[in-house]
Every structure is written in structure tokens, then in C-alpha cells.
Amino acid sequence: xxxxxxxxxxxxxxVLPEVLEAMRPYFGERFGNASSIHHRGQETRAxxxxxxxxxxxxxxxxxxxIVFTSGGTEADNLAIFGLAKSGDHVITSTIEHHxxxxxxxxxxxxxxxxxxxxxxxxxxxxxxxxxxxxxxxxKRALRPNTKLIAIMLANNETGVVQPVAEIGKIAAEADIYFxxxxxxxxxxxxxxxxxxxxxxxxxxxxxxxxxxxxxxxYVRKGTQLEPLLYGGSHERSRxxxxxxxPGIVGLGKAAELAIAGFERGDDQGMTAARxxxxxxxxxxxxxxxxxxxxNVAGLHGEPAPRVPNTTNIYFDGIDGExxxxxxxxxxxxxxxxxxxxxxxxxxxxxxxxxxxSRERAKASIRFSLGKQNTEEDIEFALTLVPETLARxxxxxxxxxxxxxK
Ligand code: PLP
Numbered sequence: 001x002x003x004x005x006x007x008x009x010x011x012x013x014x015v016l017p018e019v020l021e022a023m024r025p026y027f028g029e030r031f032g033n034a035s036s037i038h039h040r041g042q043e044t045r046a047x048x049x050x051x052x053x054x055x056x057x058x059x060x061x062x063x064x065x066i067v068f069t070s071g072g073t074e075a076d077n078l079a080i081f082g083l084a085k086s087g088d089h090v091i092t093s094t095i096e097h098h099x100x101x102x103x104x105x106x107x108x109x110x111x112x113x114x115x116x117x118x119x120x121x122x123x124x125x126x127x128x129x130x131x132x133x134x135x136x137x138x139k140r141a142l143r144p145n146t147k148l149i150a151i152m153l154a155n156n157e158t159g160v161v162q163p164v165a166e167i168g169k170i171a172a173e174a175d176i177y178f179x180x181x182x183x184x185x186x187x188x189x190x191x192x193x194x195x196x197x198x199x200x201x202x203x204x205x206x207x208x209x210x211x212x213x214x215x216x217x218y219v220r221k222g223t224q225l226e227p228l229l230y231g232g233s234h235e236r237s238r239x240x241x242x243x244x245x246p247g248i249v250g251l252g253k254a255a256e257l258a259i260a261g262f263e264r265g266d267d268q269g270m271t272a273a274r275x276x277x278x279x280x281x282x283x284x285x286x287x288x289x290x291x292x293x294x295n296v297a298g299l300h301g302e303p304a305p306r307v308p309n310t311t312n313i314y315f316d317g318i319d320g321e322x323x324x325x326x327x328x329x330x331x332x333x334x335x336x337x338x339x340x341x342x343x344x345x346x347x348x349x350x351x352x353x354x355x356x357s358r359e360r361a362k363a364s365i366r367f368s369l370g371k372q373n374t375e376e377d378i379e380f381a382l383t384l385v386p387e388t389l390a391r392x393x394x395x396x397x398x399x400x401x402x403x404x405k
Contacts, residue, residue, distance in 0.1 A: 002331045005377045007277075009207075009370035010156050010184060010310060011335055015250065016209040016371065022253035023211065026246035034243045035234065044245045051252025055216050058255040059182075059201060060192035067217045067238045068248050072183040072204030073099040074228070075217035078239065079179040079200040080104065080150060082225035084120050088147035093125045093133050093162075094353040099202075100150050100181055101349075125151070130304035131158045131291045131354045135166040142170075148177045153196075154185035157337045157350040157366055158291040159310025160303075161189065168197030177223065183207050183215075187258035188307040189267065199223050205247060209371055210254030214247030266371070271308035273378055274369055278311040280382040281367075284389060286316040286399070290351055290364055309369040312351075314360045317399025318392045323365060326388045332381055335366050359398075 006014070015023075026047065032040030034048045049063065056063040069075045076099040084090050084107050092104045107120040123141045125133050133151055149171050154161050164180050171178035179200035182191055187208030193201055199220040206212040219225055219238065231240030261267070281287060290312040292303045315323065320336040327334055337348040347361035356364070367381070393399040 003380065004331045004333070005373075005380045006333045007367045007369060007373065007377065007381060008333045008335045009373075010159075010366060010368035012206045012212060013209045013370045014372055015211055016254065016257060018257060019210055019250045019253045023246045023250040026249050030245075032245075034245055035232065044243075047249050047252075048243055048245060051248045051255075054252040054255040054259075055203070058186065058191065058259055059203070059218050060194055061218050062221065064236070065193075065218055065221055067219055067235045068243060068251075069215045069217055069239055070213055070244070071215040072097075072181070072202050072207070073215075075183075075202035075204070075215045076100050076150075076179075076181055077103050078217050078225065078228050079202060080107065080148065081228055083148050083177050083179075083200075083223075085147070085226075086119055087145060088120050089143045089145045090120055090122045090148045090150065091125060091138060091141050091146060092122060092150045093127060093152070095127050095131060095133075095155055095157075095350045096150070096152050097156055097181060097183065099183075100152065104150065127353050129355050131155060131160040131350065132304050133162050133167070135163050135170055138167050139170050142174055142176070146174070146176050148179060150179045150181070152181040152184075153191070153201075154182070154188065154307045154310075155350060156184045157348055158304075158312045158354075159184070159306040159368070160291050161185065161305040161307060164196045164198065171199075172197050184310075185307060187254065187261070188270075188309055190262055193218055193220070205251040205254060208254045208258050211247050211250040214244050214251045216251065261371070267308045270369055270371075273373065273375070274309055274311055274367075277367060277369075277378050277381060278313070280378075281311075281313050281385060284315070284386050288314050288316075290314055290354065290356065310366065311368075312364055312366045314356070314364040315389055316360065316363055317396050318363050318389065320363050320365055323389060323392060326392060327384060330384050330388060332384050334381075335368075336362075336364065337366055 030043050032044040034044040052063040052066045055066050080103045104122045108122040125137045151167050153164050168178050177199045180198045181202045183204045186203040201218040204215040229240045234240055347358045351361035
């Protein structure tokens, strides 16, 4: 039987056994609607509120500031469409996940779509070669009608952590709302909404070993959000619809386990495993770390601050998708970038925004670790990638032309 190793945890993480156990009763005997006033409802209401406390503890906020959603995409959309109105200006970055980028594009196109209306204007802040937004660029982009700044905490393709606390300070000084997409940061690095000084922050269950289809938006007390969905008065009228109780319970448990992991220092172990994988892969010729500024230091450069589990490496002379498929046939799951962009003809918008050529962006692979990965998994990847790559490069006329670095 083929051994299967999964190093694509930024696409989704496996649900931890403790999370599954916590959810199980809510698919069975604890089936009540959390809005019902009888015993069945009270039972599930209590579970939802416990989960809200756990998510609030993960983010350093009050439970009442957590709105449960169907995932990261909905949380991002609620933040953006909940605040931006016709005539407003919004600032975001070129490397956001499509959940933010396409929501902003929609705001932008609103102008042409509804003639006569002013719509919203959006400024897309570029990044440097390490994938970092410069807070000074954000400050320069401010206008009198700027309503919202939406800049992500950790990038899903590179893991690069943005200077969100500095951006939060700029937003607070200018009295502008600040939303940060923390979907790829939650559970990987400690988060404190007050240190970031954000008004809104999105997370997603399935990126921190919770279930798919559930997420949360932190909404700072006093923030007036227009709901996306109209219906009942669930989630204090901020998100209508019967709560996904098993999902919410799973997210709550995943948040508790993430906090316990930080207390144990699991993130340090994760960093060590990622670094070992990265060092090993960078020994292969004609490779390099995306997000490392070659001018800063060393052969491969000093990487930007990153979450502990992600590395993004280019392998010159090959097609990334071909390598992903070849590795998968041998039992290793990795990716060329965001799962929702798989199969896209265009190279990654994140890597090209960082200045990579189309060829190099298309020759790049993201490796992302999860809590379930072992030392043996890293060894497996370190054996499999060089031999698979060598085979592909032997077949590649492009690689022969490129030569070694
Ligand atoms: N934001 C980021 C940075 C992500 O990586 C993802 C998922 O890949 C999302 C938002 C969307 O989250 P969800 O899959 O829960 O809708």
C-alpha cells in the first residue's frame, strides 16, 4: 500500500480526534436548535456559548465579539460588505486571499455596474520581494473617505506574516476600520486582537484542525456591521441562520487545543520541522525560497517573518503542477498554492506580486505542515522530492537550458 504523507495543511487540516469526539454528540443525541427555549435547545445553546468563549480566548477578545460564520470566506465578506458603502474608499493588498481580493474587486466594479452610483474605490497596496506590505504605503494611501483597511495577517501561499500591529496603529490614528484575515495565522501563532488593534478578524475552522464549513469573525464592540444575510436574529442579528452546532463545537475545541499547543511550545517544534524540510530541499540545485530577499543575507536570503508551518520553494525548470502530480503518485500531497486556484492557467498572484517571473512562480511548490505530521513525514518528503524532481528535470528541455544556479 502506498504510504501517504500530507503536507498541504494550508489547504485544509485533518480534524483532530479530540475535535471529532467533542462534535460527535451534536450529530446524535444533542440535536436541539440552539434557539429553542426547551431543554434540547438550552443544551446546544450552552455548547455554542462555550465554544464562543474558547474562540474568544484564542483571539484575546470578549465572547460577545465573536460571530460564527460558515467559514473564512463568509467572515471576510461580512467584514468587507458589512462596512464598505457606496462612496467609500477601501485599502487592501495585492496578495490577499481571493476571499478578500474578489470581494474588493466586486466593490470596485460596483462603480461601473450601477451607473450613477459612486460605488467604492479600492487601492491595492503592493508587496516587496519578501512578500511584505510596507505600512508607510498604507498610510500614504489614506484618503478622507477611506472607510476600511483589509490586510491579511499570514499569507496562505508563503506563510509571511504582515506588520499588522503597525497597520492597526495607522488605522486607529486615522479612525478607520481595520480588518485582518487571520485564517492562516490562527492556531499557528498567538493572536491578540488588542495588540493588532484590529476591528475585525477572520478565522476558519478547517485551517486549525477543526471542521470545514465553520469560521468566525471577531467584531470589535461598537462596530456597526450591515449583515450579509437577513433572517432570524441569530448571532445578535449579525448573522442570520440556525447555528451549525457541531461545527461551532468543533471550532471551539480546536481553539482550546491550539491554546494548549502554544502553552506546550508546539509552534517551536513545528518551526524546527519546517526548517529541516526547507534546508533539505534548498540543498537541491536550482531551487530557492520564495519570500527570502536574496540581497539580505546568505545563499538563499533572510526570510520574512513567517508562520511556523509553511515554506514555499521554487524548483527551476519544472512545472509545479507536474511535480505535484508526480509526488502525489508516490504518496506525497503538496500544492502549488491556494487549493481554490488549483488548475488555474495563470501563475500565483501572490508570487508574481513579489516579483517572481511567471516561469518561476509556476515552478513553485508550497509545503505546509500540520499537528499530525511526524519526523518520518519530513524524511519521506526529503527522500521523495529530490528523486521525483530529478526525473522531471531529466525530461525537461527547459531545465537543461536554465542549468544550475
Ligand atoms: N483566507 C485565507 C488566507 C485562506 O487561506 C482561506 C482558505 O484557503 C480563506 C480565507 C477562506 O476560508 P474558507 O475556506 O473557510 O472559506
